[in-house]
Amino acid sequence: MADADRKGADLAATTARVVAGVLIFFLAAELVTRLEIVPPIYLPRASTVLYRMFELLQDPSFLRQVLATLQAWAVGLSLAIVVSAPLGVLIGTSEPTYKMVSPIIEFMRPIPSVALIPLGILLWGQGFSMKVILVAYATTWPILFNTVYGVHDVDPIAIQTARCFGLRPAAVLRSISLPSAAPFVFTGIRISASIGLIVVVGAELLASADSGIGSYILFVSSNGGQMDSVLAGAAIAGLVGVAINTILALIDHRLFGWRYLGSAPA
Amino acid sequence: MNPAPTTRTRQATGYALATAKSFATRFGLGIALVVLWQFAAMRAGSIFFPPPSEILHRAAELWLSGPPRRLFLGDGVFQDLLPSIARLLGGWLLAVLVGVPLGVLIGRSRMASDLLDPSLQFLRAVPGPALIPVFIILLGTESTMRVSLIAFGSVWPILLNTIDGTRAVDPLQLETARAFRLPRHARLWRIVLPAAMPKIFAGMRVSLALAVILMVVSELVASTNGIGYRIQNAQIMFLLTDMWCGIVLLALLGCALNWLFIQVEHRALAWHRGARGRGAVS
């Protein structure tokens, strides 16, 4: 079928573009670092960093650090979803609750959770629980915020139509409000996911945590002369971020692809 | 037998009640929570969660204890708050001044934005804190390092959103511009930029939040002043009340910046809300 052919061609084109894009980035980085504007001890060649990245990705002790970071991130994020999503639905559907709670959310929203890292260290030490609690706190707000507004701002016409057909509030919630709000909740999760990564790596770095990518970066940077490892660690953290973003984007398009149809012409 | 005064008093009372009610709904829960905290802290006596009254007292000592000619602002404001804000705004403005023009340039070319997208997505995904050691080694521990870190970390949402907004300009608007023989620079300044403004503002907003995070994080490491430094210092010296003062100050700073930004955005994008037929900015 022509459709399948076109999809195959699209996929090939996209892959080619991504590969070309990655190559361009690497070549540009290599060129810049070879110019030695900064001495190579401080800014090694891109190829050196890349080589170190390959080494690290085959080193079991480093991979354990990556796993530790991901574990703390995942557990924290899941906690936030499990708490904020239902809470957000409750707040969003009850008008009086919404009016009372939204000022609080608006106030808490701009607070940078990284400010709580020192407090977190005092309260919960430098280990797994501290990271999880901080990640959970930081990731709660975008999800809560998006859920509350997603549920609250459902198109009133859709709700009125449902009521006309005799649907009771619970059914309206299930069949209209929740599906309508779901994409926004997921966007909140996507935002939270990247914030969570920043917080966990930040906590690891600043708390000299006992494990994680952040603590690895801190370790190699304080031992002097290992800039390739420092940069490789940061780059791998970036790759982890890219992987998370890509997976979430794919899920978003899979589940909520209908949202992107009928937008402005491509 | 004049009914007017009674109606007027009833109206006035009604109005007062309505204002009180609206005040209560807006701030009621917040005040209740603070009061709750006060009582809980006084009963439990945990050093980690000092009562709000203590925090306020210490905050006044730190920041409002100065002479009248300085608006009562204490040393803390000049030593920590102002440098922090200066670095924050410096870094963020740098990000805006680099991100928007670059974003428009890249966004105008479909090929360029497609090819650069993987690089930008990667650079944006690197968590800011992971780069602190890099920046310290390359740029030292002075303000330059912090401003650069803030700028580098917060440029990505602006850049990516600007590219997005530039790409999404309605082709019919560009065609209209061509049909009326508008010169190229006019197409850029009068069509592309205004059309991309909503997305650019959204990017700037995310970027501002990110800049605050990076400012704090950069001050938690090897610094000598700033709000983050205060919090870190307080942690080391086990001065919990001081630490909470810093946290509250950051909360207020974050809210203030957010509010300011919304005011500007509200005016600049009034047309956008009207055109989309909704009241609220997303």
Added chain:
Amino acid sequence: MLTVEDLHHAYTPGQVVTSNISFEVKAGEFVSIVGPSGCGKTTLLKALSGLLDPTGGTIKFQGVPVRGVPDGLAMVFQEYGRSLLPWKTVNGNIDLPLRYQKLRADERRRRIDDSLQAVSLSGLGERYPWQLSGGMQQRVAIARALAYQPKLLLMDEPFASVDAQTRADLEDLVAQVRDRFDITIVLVTHDIDESVYLSDRVIVLSRPPSTVLAQVDIGLSRPRDQIKTKAMPQFVEKRSIIAGLIRRPTTA
């Protein structure tokens, strides 16, 4: 004023939309172009305006071959909502093309006021387009074209997106405007009644790859009236001729 010779356009090698289109438009004429869906009416108009480079043939505007958008030509699009800039007021929208025409500010001001008056929208200059109804927005687009003082006005199905009542009002507006400003107008439309009502001549295109099937002279007297003109036997006759041409099963 406008000469089209052997116009040919294919979007991709296999997709020939128009081929071998030739016609002339004299100064002061009102010409409509009609045809079945997909016959490339819009493509033709875009080529005439210089927005599109045709794959073959020549177009001459005032004797000069068209390369890019020539001076002295204005266009009104079907989707007024997307063509007017939402961040500018009505005045701002009309003013925009004039700013680059080397006119003095008071001259621009005068043209804006005159054009708004010509489309019966005086006093609405400080509103934003999205505050106006669809019909009014299209009037603003027409005013914008008028203020530009073009010699040739191209209109691409300008009334397809408004309701029937508004359409009738706008049709009369265009007729008045033509008489008052003495512009040459080329109007693309799918509405046969409209084409007969407004034009001096109707060019009928065939199905793609489209050619000129016929050019029908209308010859109805002016000024025309929505009710009286449409009841006249000549109107009905011309209308049937054109409808018959469009509905023919083959292109011949």
